Structures are given as structure tokens and as C-alpha cells.
Amino acid sequence: MFIVYSPEGKSFIGASKAVPPLKVDPLKRTDPVEDDVLDGFNMGVELDLKSPKGSAAIHAYETTQKDKARRVVVRVAEIMSTPVKVISSENTLEEAWFLMQENHIQHLPVVASGSLIGICSQRDLLSRMIVSKDGLVEGIKRETVADIMQLHVITTTENTDIRHVATVLTEYEIGALVIMDSSQKPIGVVTRGDMIERLANEPPVELYI
Numbered sequence: 001m002f003i004v005y006s007p008e009g010k011s012f013i014g015a016s017k018a019v020p021p022l023k024v025d026p027l028k029r030t031d032p033v034e035d036d037v038l039d040g041f042n043m044g045v046e047l048d049l050k051s052p053k054g055s056a057a058i059h060a061y062e063t064t065q066k067d068k069a070r071r072v073v074v075r076v077a078e079i080m081s082t083p084v085k086v087i088s089s090e091n092t093l094e095e096a097w098f099l100m101q102e103n104h105i106q107h108l109p110v111v112a113s114g115s116l117i118g119i120c121s122q123r124d125l126l127s128r129m130i131v132s133k134d135g136l137v138e139g140i141k142r143e144t145v146a147d148i149m150q151l152h153v154i155t156t157t158e159n160t161d162i163r164h165v166a167t168v169l170t171e172y173e174i175g176a177l178v179i180m181d182s183s184q185k186p187i188g189v190v191t192r193g194d195m196i197e198r199l200a201n202e203p204p205v206e207l208y209i
Contacts, residue, residue, distance in 0.1 A: 002155065002156050002164075003155050003156070003180070004152055004154050004155075005116050005118075005152070005155060075161070075162065076157075076159075076160045076162050076165050076190050077158035077179070079162065079194045079195060080179050080194065082179075084186050084189055085099060085103050085105060086108060086111045087099060087108045087109075087110055087145055088112065088145065089118065089144065089145050090146065091145050092142075092143075092144055092145075093128055093141065093144070093145065094129075094137055094140055097125050100122055100125070106191070107121050107175065108145075109178050114185060116178060116180070116184075118150055118151050119149060120145050121150070121176070124150070125148070128148060129141065154172060154174060154178075155177065155178045155180045156177055156179060157179065157181075158187065162195065165177060169192055169195075175192055176189050176190065176191040176192075177191075
């Protein structure tokens with residue numbers, strides 16, 4: 001399930017909509033290749049699996065598959081960033097910026113007395129400050145995190161299927177989801193970047209099954 005935290009309290013969203021079917025472009029007709037074009041090409045070459053070369057090829061393939069054995073990722077807990085870095089609404093924008101830079105993150109859940117009250121993103125900060133190419137702050141407004149944080153935060157639990165997480169990130173056009181434990185405390189953050197990185201480095205990830 002997904003929950004929205006807002007100034008009016010938390011409200012239930014429920015399960016995400018069903019993933020729409022993939023749209024596949026119709027196949028284009030391919031003209032047959034003329035026989036004279038194939039002159040000089042042997043189209044019937046087959047690998048003799050009993051030959052030394054064939055056996056070596058099979059062994060190499062099996063070894064490669066064993067080395068690249070991967071497991072399917074289905075829960076958001078497997079890709080979320082944890083332990084989560086949080087910040088107080090009373091912190092300055094500069095403090096939020098340095099916390100992000102130090103931990104190489106772009107989103108900070110905002111808490112008060114341990115409860116989630118908002119989220120602050122790098123984009124929110126950059127709209128209020130001037131940063132050099134080296135990441136040094138050259139100019140910044142005298143504001144606190146409370147002045148720029150987003151008050152409506154979509155959250156979910158660590159057992160949520162990542163297919164549903166991907167759907168919510170896309171449909172609500174947000175960059176991150178906060179992951180909550182059974183006590184409604186933030187325990188992690190998952191971003192679009194986390195999902196893309198896992199797809200790139202450790203496929204397969206069964207987003208649609």
C-alpha cells in the first residue's frame with residue numbers, strides 16, 4: 001500500500017493502478033533477399049556439439065552462466081538506501097545541502113520528534129541558492145528547510161513490490177519514495193536512480209511479470 005503524508009494528516013492511497021500492457025509497434029514487412037545476393041555465403045553451418053570445439057563452447061557458456069548467476073529482485077527493501085538520512089525542519093538550507101553532498105544523496109526526509117512531516121530535494125535547494133562547479137555555496141537565502149520542503153510525501157513499506165513503486169514514481173512524477181516501518185518511522189528512501197542502477201548493474205529485475 002501507499003500512504004500520503006500531508007499537513008491534513010495521512011490518507012490512504014491503496015494499491016497502484018494495474019500496469020498497462022506494453023505497446024508493441026506492428027511488424028514491418030521485410031522484402032525477401034534475392035538469391036544472387038546470398039551467393040558465396042554458406043547458410044547451413046552448424047556447430048558439432050560433439051567435436052572438441054563444440055564441447056569447449058558448451059563448457060565456456062555454462063561457466064559464464066554460473067559466474068553471472070543473479071537473483072530476481074522484487075521487494076523495495078532490496079534496492080532502497082538505508083539507513084536513511086533525515087533532517088529537521090529547523091535546519092538551514094546550507095546544512096541540508098552539505099548533508100546531501102556528504103552522503104551523495106538528493107532527497108532528505110524531514111522529521112519532527114521522529115515523525116515524518118515532509119521531504120526536501122536537491123532541486124528544492126538549488127532554487128534558493130547559487131552553487132559553484134565544485135559544489136561550494138556562493139549564495140543562499142536565509143531560510144530553513146521548513147520554508148522549502150514538500151509537505152505531501154508518498155510513502156510505502158519495505159515489502160512493496162517494485163513494480164508498484166515504479167508505477168507510483170511515474171504516475172505522480174516524483175523522484176523518491178520514503179520507506180516506513182511498522183511504527184511509521186522512515187527507514188529508507190528509494191529513488192528512480194536506485195531502480196535504474198539495479199537494472200543496469202544486476203539484471204534481471206522482473207518489473208513486469
